[in-house]
Structure formats: C-alpha cells, structure tokens
Amino acid sequence: MRKYFIVLYLLLSLSQLKAQDTTAFGDKTFSIGTNEGLKSFTGNNFISKTYKASASTTIDIRFRIYGNWGIGGGGEWSSPSLKSLQYVGNSTSATMTNWFGYLFYNVYLGKKWMFVPKIGTGSYRLTNTLEANDYYKTYTYSTHGYSYFAAPEINFFLTKHISANAVVQYTYINLRSMNANESVIGTNYHKTNQFLGSIGVRFWL
Amino acid sequence: MKKQIIVGCLLAMSLMACYKLHFEGNTFQTVKGTITDTLNKPISNLTLNMVTTLTNSRSGPVIVSTTSTKSDGSFQFTFPRSNGYLYVELPETYAVADSVGKIPDLHREIYIDTAKFQNFLYNTQTVKVVEP
Numbered sequence: 001m002r003k004y005f006i007v008l009y010l011l012l013s014l015s016q017l018k019a020q021d022t023t024a025f026g027d028k029t030f031s032i033g034t035n036e037g038l039k040s041f042t043g044n045n046f047i048s049k050t051y052k053a054s055a056s057t058t059i060d061i062r063f064r065i066y067g068n069w070g071i072g073g074g075g076e077w078s079s080p081s082l083k084s085l086q087y088v089g090n091s092t093s094a095t096m097t098n099w100f101g102y103l104f105y106n107v108y109l110g111k112k113w114m115f116v117p118k119i120g121t122g123s124y125r126l127t128n129t130l131e132a133n134d135y136y137k138t139y140t141y142s143t144h145g146y147s148y149f150a151a152p153e154i155n156f157f158l159t160k161h162i163s164a165n166a167v168v169q170y171t172y173i174n175l176r177s178m179n180a181n182e183s184v185i186g187t188n189y190h191k192t193n194q195f196l197g198s199i200g201v202r203f204w205l
Numbered sequence: 206m207k208k209q210i211i212v213g214c215l216l217a218m219s220l221m222a223c224y225k226l227h228f229e230g231n232t233f234q235t236v237k238g239t240i241t242d243t244l245n246k247p248i249s250n251l252t253l254n255m256v257t258t259l260t261n262s263r264s265g266p267v268i269v270s271t272t273s274t275k276s277d278g279s280f281q282f283t284f285p286r287s288n289g290y291l292y293v294e295l296p297e298t299y300a301v302a303d304s305v306g307k308i309p310d311l312h313r314e315i316y317i318d319t320a321k322f323q324n325f326l327y328n329t330q331t332v333k334v335v336e337p
Contacts, residue, residue: 089284135263141228180233
C-alpha cells in the first residue's frame, strides 16, 4: 500500500513540475533513463564464441554540469545463453554486469529532438554457473575486466519531462589477468567487441 | 552452552565453506591427448568428461567439461582452473589399459597431474583403452 502512495506522490510531483515549468525541452539538470536492447559479440574471442546474442537492460542517471556537457553513470545487465561449451567448460548459465560512468554532450536538434554522444568506461563482470550432483548443486566463477564504450543516442521529447530514445553502443571489453594457452585453444581470452542496440525512456527532472 | 553450540556451528560452516571446490574465472586450463585401443587403433566419437573433485569433502565430483574424440582419436578440453584434483572419465564401457596387453587394474579414470601443466596445457599423450 505504501508503495502506491509513493508512486502517486511522484506522479503528482511531476505534474506540479510540468505546471510550473517554463524551461525548454531537454533543458534540465538531472535525468534518469532505462533502456531495453539486444547485444551481440564479435571477433575471435571466447566470449563471442561462447555466448549468444541476448537481451540487455540498462539503467542510468545523468547530470548536466557545464553548459551542454555532463556526466552520467549506471549499470547494464544481461543473461546470455551459451552456444558452445568448448571454451569455458560445462557452464549452464551466465550473467554479465557492467557498472559504468560516462561523459556526454547535448546537441539540440530543433524543438523536440536531441542528439547525445557519450563516451565512457566501466567495470565488467562475467559470471558462469556450473551445475553438479553433489551437496552444493551449483558453483560459480567470475571473470573481471574493464569496458570502454562510445554510444550515440537520439532523444525525442514526448513532454518536457519524458523522452523516448534510441542508442547504438560499441563496447570494447578488456579482461584483466587472464591466463590460458591461447595458441592451443585458438581463441583470444582478453579482448572482446560488443555491439548493443536499444530503445528506452528517459525522465527529465 | 547455547553460545558454544552456535560458535561451534559457525566454525563448522566456515570449515565446510573453505573445503569446497573453487573455480577461477580468469584461468582456463587445457588438457589434450589421444585415445587408442591396445593395438594403437584410434577410437573416435568417444564421449569424455573432465571431472574435478576434492577428497574427504562433500564438494564434487563436478563435470567441468565434456568432449568427444575425433576420427584420429584426439581430444581436447578447456575449463576453469579449480582447487580439486582432475581426471578424464571414460564411458562406462571402457577402461584404461595401463600397458599393452596387460590390464592390471580396470579403471575409467585418466588422472591428470595438476603440477605438470605447462603454460596451462597438459598433454596426456596416447592413452590406450579396452572394453572390459
């Protein structure tokens, strides 16, 4: 019951903001957004050869801090299915998490459109799960690394406080301290290219 | 007394957690080799499991990788490194022949000496097997 009051309060607050607001579309200091997309991997690397394209969820917040420049941060999550067990053993499931920060610039295109190029970096984590018939049933092991990305984004403002957006993101994933006999296995265990296309909604406050 | 039981339980749980298989996500080992019969004829399409386990523990055995032998009898596994000991498990219908023409002890396991990995690779060389 309490959460319904909180949602109602937020809606009322937003409607009040809209009533009082005299700013232009996208001319806000803070925004929060969520995107749903599809991502895939390319290249001769164990991630590309092991995991299928998968759905991805992103949530991020953004502050405009100087002119049209700003910073943001958030997280991206996915659970890709496995297409090969040749490079990571008999894993049955995997999760990928990327906590990131970025720099952006707002480019206003007419009254309702805004283009937002972003570059950023993040902390990448891949967790695989092994299943067993023993006392513990499951075992997990994680692979860590860094991500570096560029992500152009286009927004269309539905109201002064809500925009719909589309993003195309290229991410270079560099895994750290990886040990494997790459020449015998015939694949790379350090570097991966990831492409992510997504659509979402952003709230401007 | 109640406090001592709780401390005892916590200690037991900690020990159990320590004596559990752990897998490393940043280190992948490879084991390769060849399977033949006792007359050196390669055996193809033989399903092999790479297994890791701990002795005197509830942890394991865990099948960390599965593969099949190729037409020339060769096989290769890649899997995350663990703190357990490793062996390749043959199908139930096969056993390792320790030397040509002699079967002193039928067993389905090809043991891997974890100390002998070189650059994360271990080669079992040719392993002769028989149908018991």
